Amino acid sequence: MKPSHVWMIAQAELKRIRNDKFLLLLLIFGVPILCTAFGFVAYKSPEEIHVAVFTDKSFEDGKTRQLIDEIDRSKSFSITGAYPFDSQEDVIQHLNQGDARAAIILNEGQAGIESIGVYLDARDPSIMQVIYSELPLVFGKYFSDISFEFLTSQGVSPQQAKQIVSPFETTFKTNARQDLKFFDFYASAAMVLIALGIPLLLTVTAITSERSTGTIERIFVSPYKRLEIIASKMIAHSVMMLMIAILTVATLKLVFDVALGNIGLVLLIIMLIGVNGVIFGLLISSITYTEAESVLMGVICFLGFMVLMTYLWPWETMHPAVEYMSYLIPFTYGIQAMRHVNMIGAGFSDVWLNLVILAGFIVIQALIASQVLRRRIA
Amino acid sequence: MRISNLSIMVLAELKKLWNNKRQLLLLTLGPIILCILLGFVAYDFPKEIDITVLSSGGEETQQLIGEINKSKTFSVSETNSLKDAMESLDKGDTRAVIILSEREDSLESAKVIIDATDSTIRQITYLELRSIFQEHSRDISVELLTDQGIPPQQATQFISQFDLTFKTNAWKDLGFFDSFASAITVLIVLVIPLLGAVTAITSERSKGTIERIFASPFRRSEIIVSKLIAHSIFAIMVVILLIGTLKLVFDITLGNVGLILLITTLVGINAVIFGLLVSSLTYTEMESIFLGIAFMFLFMVLMGYMWPIETMHPVLKYVALLTPYIYGVDAIRHINVLGGGFPDVWLDLVILCGFIVAQGIIATQFLRRGIR
Numbered sequence: 001m002k003p004s005h006v007w008m009i010a011q012a013e014l015k016r017i018r019n020d021k022f023l024l025l026l027l028i029f030g031v032p033i034l035c036t037a038f039g040f041v042a043y044k045s046p047e048e049i050h051v052a053v054f055t056d057k058s059f060e061d062g063k064t065r066q067l068i069d070e071i072d073r074s075k076s077f078s079i080t081g082a083y084p085f086d087s088q089e090d091v092i093q094h095l096n097q098g099d100a101r102a103a104i105i106l107n108e109g110q111a112g113i114e115s116i117g118v119y120l121d122a123r124d125p126s127i128m129q130v131i132y133s134e135l136p137l138v139f140g141k142y143f144s145d146i147s148f149e150f151l152t153s154q155g156v157s158p159q160q161a162k163q164i165v166s167p168f169e170t171t172f173k174t175n176a177r178q179d180l181k182f183f184d185f186y187a188s189a190a191m192v193l194i195a196l197g198i199p200l201l202l203t204v205t206a207i208t209s210e211r212s213t214g215t216i217e218r219i220f221v222s223p224y225k226r227l228e229i230i231a232s233k234m235i236a237h238s239v240m241m242l243m244i245a246i247l248t249v250a251t252l253k254l255v256f257d258v259a260l261g262n263i264g265l266v267l268l269i270i271m272l273i274g275v276n277g278v279i280f281g282l283l284i285s286s287i288t289y290t291e292a293e294s295v296l297m298g299v300i301c302f303l304g305f306m307v308l309m310t311y312l313w314p315w316e317t318m319h320p321a322v323e324y325m326s327y328l329i330p331f332t333y334g335i336q337a338m339r340h341v342n343m344i345g346a347g348f349s350d351v352w353l354n355l356v357i358l359a360g361f362i363v364i365q366a367l368i369a370s371q372v373l374r375r376r377i378a
Numbered sequence: 379m380r381i382s383n384l385s386i387m388v389l390a391e392l393k394k395l396w397n398n399k400r401q402l403l404l405l406t407l408g409p410i411i412l413c414i415l416l417g418f419v420a421y422d423f424p425k426e427i428d429i430t431v432l433s434s435g436g437e438e439t440q441q442l443i444g445e446i447n448k449s450k451t452f453s454v455s456e457t458n459s460l461k462d463a464m465e466s467l468d469k470g471d472t473r474a475v476i477i478l479s480e481r482e483d484s485l486e487s488a489k490v491i492i493d494a495t496d497s498t499i500r501q502i503t504y505l506e507l508r509s510i511f512q513e514h515s516r517d518i519s520v521e522l523l524t525d526q527g528i529p530p531q532q533a534t535q536f537i538s539q540f541d542l543t544f545k546t547n548a549w550k551d552l553g554f555f556d557s558f559a560s561a562i563t564v565l566i567v568l569v570i571p572l573l574g575a576v577t578a579i580t581s582e583r584s585k586g587t588i589e590r591i592f593a594s595p596f597r598r599s600e601i602i603v604s605k606l607i608a609h610s611i612f613a614i615m616v617v618i619l620l621i622g623t624l625k626l627v628f629d630i631t632l633g634n635v636g637l638i639l640l641i642t643t644l645v646g647i648n649a650v651i652f653g654l655l656v657s658s659l660t661y662t663e664m665e666s667i668f669l670g671i672a673f674m675f676l677f678m679v680l681m682g683y684m685w686p687i688e689t690m691h692p693v694l695k696y697v698a699l700l701t702p703y704i705y706g707v708d709a710i711r712h713i714n715v716l717g718g719g720f721p722d723v724w725l726d727l728v729i730l731c732g733f734i735v736a737q738g739i740i741a742t743q744f745l746r747r748g749i750r
Contacts, residue, residue: 023665030672041679046688095547115541122548123711124686125557129501167518169487170511172504174494175467185497201671205663291577291663293401299573300408307419314496316424339495344468
């Protein structure tokens with residue numbers, strides 16, 4: 001492999017990208033717009049989730065009203081609909097129509113609330129989880145107050161009553177190096193997704209477009225080796241990747257002030273993921289014949305990587321065989337490294353192995369791509 | 379718009395797609411492989427989450443550890459060193475560290491430090507552990523009251539004064555994958571047809587065949603509609619393969635199959651027409667693909683699949699309502715999860731059709747006759 005050859009083809013490729021002003025404009029504005037959209041969609045932990053409440057008015061006492069007010073006061077919930085509903089059927093219908101995310105049915109007796117039934121809207125698993133996690137806290141506090149009051153009225157001393165109601169203290173924390181906002185939990189994965197998706201899908205047609213325009217014949221009759229062609233295209237697209245990496249990190253930091261660890265490491269990880277995306281795109285491009293084939297295969301692989309790289313679902317939800325498959329793709333190591341650097345404040349010594357694996361994947365894929373680059377023209 | 383012109387162009391377009399056997403194979407096998415992969419990734423409720431417990435080994439703490447161990451969700455390992463436990467947490471070898479402190483043989487506090495790197499695991503660990511702790515706390519409270527001479531039944535009554543039950547309004551018992559399958563169907567039906575159609579016109583430009591089409595008597599609307607019909611046929615094929623695979627391999631919960639096919643087909647046609655709109659706006663394949671990817675990501679985050687409307691910035695909520703796919707996700711979830719019928723989703727269907735018409739008109743207007 002001659003560096004002068006690689007440099008020459010890389011320069012030609014870069015010129016081609018630079019000359020397409022519209023594409024450059026799309027890249028410069030597209031990436032920040034995408035990052036901004038990500039940030040404003042995963043903007044805050046769910047707030048004002050609509051819940052509908054039904055209670056039997058005939059027994060409604062001050063305490064029930066107090067509980068309903070507490071639900072309404074909570075930042076997470078907002079009581080909706082014509083409270084109080086006339087019947088349980090009405091409140092369930094309200095839920096089924098999608099006007100509320102949960103229906104709370106308070107069954108009262110002479111002594112106060114006897115039971116609470118919560119019906120959750122099954123359509124959105126993330127909202128269901130928030131309700132599961134937040135609503136019992138509101139009920140728990142209410143219930144503790146009642147028990148405490150009841151015990152003290154029975155002659156138990158306040159200290160002892162407190163000990164009976166809450167026999168031990170529980171606290172939940174994370175190992176994050178700083179207080180994380182809602183979007184911080186997703187920002188690292190969003191960076192990886194953008195760093196994978198854009199380069200992968202942009203390079204899938206790098207060689208097939210040469211085929212369709214007929215220029216690949218010219219390259220093949222030139223003295224350039226297959227490896228030189230692949231390496232030069234990889235370098236040219238990696239330059240573009242660096243621009244995407246900087247734009248992504250800068251937008252997320254400037255607009256949303258996301259939690260970032262060592263910036264150098266973050267950029268390095270994005271670069272390695274992007275180069276992996278580029279080389280995988282070239283690999284697809286070298287085994288396909290038309291642009292439509294390349295794009296289709298690129299999309300399928302992208303979606304496959306997206307689900308395997310522990311972005312949407314963790315290893316604990318995977319079938320054991322698929323869990324091993326997720327270790328065979330570079331992006332799993334990328335997302336893990338990125339999350340560790342940004343959220344736990346990990347340094348080079350903590351993620352060096354992931355970086356080595358990412359670099360190893362680049363070398364292996366480049367060798368495979370150069371081997372499979374077919375000289376035959378479809 | 380002449381039907382004969384349209385049928386000629388549709389046939390030509392279909393032949394082009396049909397003749398590319400490798401692409402056809404990808405179109406057939408791709409959705410099947412993707413569905414199987416998705417099903418095996420979102421396979422089950424998180425199980426055997428590794429957690430590390432640090433305790434002094436008293437009777438009460440051992441009892442609590444036993445209760446955590448009994449839960450299918452966790453796989454517990456014990457240690458005596460906080461440093462080792464935290465190192466293991468930061469390295470990702472364990473998902474949570476529980477520090478149990480005792481005073482005079484009774485549990486004084488339970489401190490849980492959860493791995494921040496995975497939000498799903500963080501939420502599940504929090505929910506499950508909290509529930510185990512609450513249960514244990516209730517048992518202790520009852521024991522304390524019975525120690526004071528209160529009968530166990532009455533003590534239980536004091537501590538659990540009312541029943542709290544959680545149910546969903548799902549029409550059937552849903553498996554873990556069922557909660558995601560509906561949205562996944564929409565996602566695949568959006569992505570494959572959108573990115574498949576995004577180069578439909580620009581590839582004609584790059585090969586020079588668009589000049590011949592423009593020189594022919596075909597109208598812009600005929601060009602767009604014929605490409606729309608041809609690509610939509612393939613989108614329908616993707617839809618059938620998707621639903622078939624998800625049902626046969628994972629036995630997902632499906633509502634009215636006819637309605638599901640209708641919704642996913644409308645989503646697919648929306649994606650095709652949007653791809654053609656992008657293709658008619660751009661000049662090179664690279665531009666088309668980049669714009670296609672950017673919109674794919676935008677639609678993906680806006681359609682309420684990854685994050686619900688409640689997490690969005692107020693302005694973005696309205697932007698989300700301006701995309702067709704949010705109605706697609708809403709309708710398909712209504713049918714599959716709640717067992718809804720036509721009266722429940724007719725408005726979503728009308729909106730999806732409306733988007734197709736509006737986008738078709740815009741694409742026709744934008745299709746530029748000028749060639750660079």
